[in-house]
Amino acid sequence: MEALSRRVRKLGTGLMVISQVVEDFLGSPVGNVIVRNCHTKLLLRQEEVAIPAVRDTFGLSPAECALLRDAAPGSGIVIVGRERAAFQGAAPPELHHALCTDARTASAN
Numbered sequence: 001m002e003a004l005s006r007r008v009r010k011l012g013t014g015l016m017v018i019s020q021v022v023e024d025f026l027g028s029p030v031g032n033v034i035v036r037n038c039h040t041k042l043l044l045r046q047e048e049v050a051i052p053a054v055r056d057t058f059g060l061s062p063a064e065c066a067l068l069r070d071a072a073p074g075s076g077i078v079i080v081g082r083e084r085a086a087f088q089g090a091a092p093p094e095l096h097h098a099l100c101t102d103a104r105t106a107s108a109n
Contacts, residue, residue, distance in 0.1 A: 001017075001030055001034060002029075002030045002033045002034065005017075005033060005034040005037040005038070006033070006037055008037075009037045009039070014040075015034070015037075015038065017034055017038070019031075022046065022050045022053060022054060023049070023050055023053050026053045026054070026057050027053070032057075035057060039080065039081060040078070040079070040080050041058065041078070041079040041080075042076060042077075042078050042079075043058065043068055043076050043077045043078075043079070044068070044071060044074075044075070044076040045068060045069070045070075045071040045072075045073070045075070045076065046068045046069060046071075048069060051065050051068065051069055054068065058079060060077075064077055064084075064086075067086055072088070074088060074089035074090065075087065075088045075089070
């Protein structure tokens with residue numbers, strides 16, 4: 001993964017890595033190399049225990065940390081290069097229904 005992340009960047013292509021356990025990913029040397037080689041990063045809601053690692057890795061402000069700690073589903077921060085912005089993703093109802101993973105919401109539709 002480490003070598004692949006370096007190669008794809010040089011070739012102008014992309015690599016997508018998704019992790020639900022951010023501490024494990026950021027705590028590994030390979031994970032850190034992958035993060036450094038990704039131009040675009042999407043950070044969604046984080047548990048309180050993950051905030052210090054995410055803050056240190058991405059240089060987040062206290063307000064950005066609070067946003068990630070309290071983010072609603074589909075909300076977060078996108079980082080592209082040195083620029084960053086908060087976002088709220090929204091899907092049309094038919095797409096939301098097709099993609100929904102919350103059994104409580106899916107059964108209501």
